[in-house]
Amino acid sequence: MNTKETKFKAEISSVLGTDPERIHLYWKGRVALYALLKAAGIKNGDEVIIPGFTCVVVPNAVLYSGAMPVYVDIQRTSLNPSFADIRAAVTPKTRAIILQNTFGLSTELDLITKWAKSNNILTFEDCTHGFGGLYQGKPNGTFCDAAFFSTQWNKPFSTGIGGFSAVFNDTILSELIEVDKSLIHPRWDEDALLLLLIISRKFLLSSVTYYFLRDLYRLLSKFNLTIGSSSGTELTDPIMPASYFKAMGKTQVNAGSKEIASLDCVLALRKKNAAVYTQKLVQHGKFHVSPELHQNHSFLKYPILVSDKKKFNESAEKDRIELGDWFLSPIHPIETNFEKWHLSLENIPVASFISSHIVDLPTDTKHPEHVLSFLDKNMDIIV
Ligand SMILES: Cc1ncc(COP(=O)(O)O)c(C=O)c1O
Incomplete structure (x- = not known):
């Protein structure tokens, strides 16, 4: 691992109050989730409970692992599923529950994680929206067996696209080290294009250009003409795109270290x-x-x-x-x-x-x- 990666992991872990070794970096947050599911041994025939109000890349990762997503409806007030509704969705096939931090807000994490543990069900925190915030006095992303985070454009801090995980369950952590051995690394041109996008955004994005640039970026992404938040196949079929399982690259690490400071x-x-x-x-x-x-x-x-x-x-x-x-x-x-x-x-x-x-x-x-x-x-x- 290079020194910039080590520094970035230390910066992330100090916000979470954990060890840098528990932080793993990826090309996107969804890749972090997929890696966690693999490391947890989630497979064909298993069920994973997820909120019925999320981003499609979450059920995608579950389906790529071979398991079945089970959607639970949300509460109008919290925009998250209630403990009672999650419990009602559990079956003998349930291996894991994904608990989402929605726009920064978590719900009933203490009750759900305690109950899940006593029923041998793993919990993962979708903390793609919540890095840096607290829930019940504890950093978001530190409640479950593991959490995944996003550093995509509009997230708490940005590396262009990107993500990481924090793992608190030692069995999953040691498996994750094995799983990560098959990560591919971004090509030099992907790294360079991302750098160009980050610089363009910094200098071109304003309230005047927001809608034009947002729509242009989405259009180019749809036709895979830029590094998009999602590549074409992710939005048409739950089939894993080629080159999905990718590590975080140099551009992302450098951008992350700068951004996390603010x-x-x-x-x-x-x-x-x-x-x-x-x-x-x-x-x-x-x-x-x-x-x-x-x-x-x-x-x-x-x-x-x-x-x-x-x-x-x-x-x-x-x-x-x-x-x-x-x-x-x-x-x-x-x-x-x-x-x-x-x-x-x-x-x-x-x-x-x-x-x-x-x-x-x-x-x-x-x-x-x-x-x-x-x-x-x-x-x-x-x-
Ligand atoms: C709730 C939720 N989960 C997961 C993700 C995936 O994050 P990423 O785009 O870094 O893969 C997103 C992306 O916006 C999201 O909103």
Whole structure:
């Protein structure tokens, strides 16, 4: 391992309060999840419980391992499944439960992890949204047997694309060292293209260019013409793309070390902005993230519900508000052929409703007053 990787792992582990040896770096967060499932011996015939409100790459990784994803509907308040609903979904085939930190918020982790342990079920924390935040006084990502994190563009800190895992179960950790031996390494041109994307984003992205660049990036990614958040086949079929199992490259390690240094400042800004959004939504009696559900939410995004997504999006684009679209569907961004992912929308009515009404306000903006006046103008569309 080179010294920059060692330094980056030490920087990550100090936020989590663990040893650098427990941190493993990957090309994307989903690769970290797949590696964990393999290291845990998850295989054909097993079931893995996941939230019915996630990114499609999560059920993809489960299906690549040979296991079956079992989707559990979410609660409207927490945007995560409840302990009671998770417990009801457990069968003798359940080997693992994936507990998601959604936009920075975790739910009932203490109860679920304790119960799972006493029933010999592994737990994995999908902490792709939550790095740097706390839940019940403990760092997000330190509650389960292992956690995986994302450092993709819009995550708590970014390496362009990227991800890592933190492993607390020693059996999984020693297996993971074996599993990682088959990782491939990014080619020099992939490393160079990613560097170009990171530099372009830094200098070109602004509220004026946001929608144009976002749509251009998504289009180029769809045709595999750039290093996308997802490559074509991941969004059409749950079949593992070639070169999926890839390690983190040099560009990502260098970018990560720089970005993680400003994590605390960004987190403070996110919380400050979230507090003013909550105040505004409370004033108008609208859906908002309930303070009773968290002591220390890290607010990667601020979810709100709207009655007409199209109208709200158009209005945001016109007012140059950098609105997010997570999650467009219960397995974002898939909008058809859910059966390929073994998902029946009838089983997850709350997640289906939420995904057709949710939009996310930016929490890292330096101009929250701009977002507030946009909310005022569009209050009639907000639920
Ligand atoms: C909930 C959730 N899980 C997993 C992932 C996958 O992370 P990555 O893109 O780094 O593979 C994402 C990506 O945004 C996500 O939102």
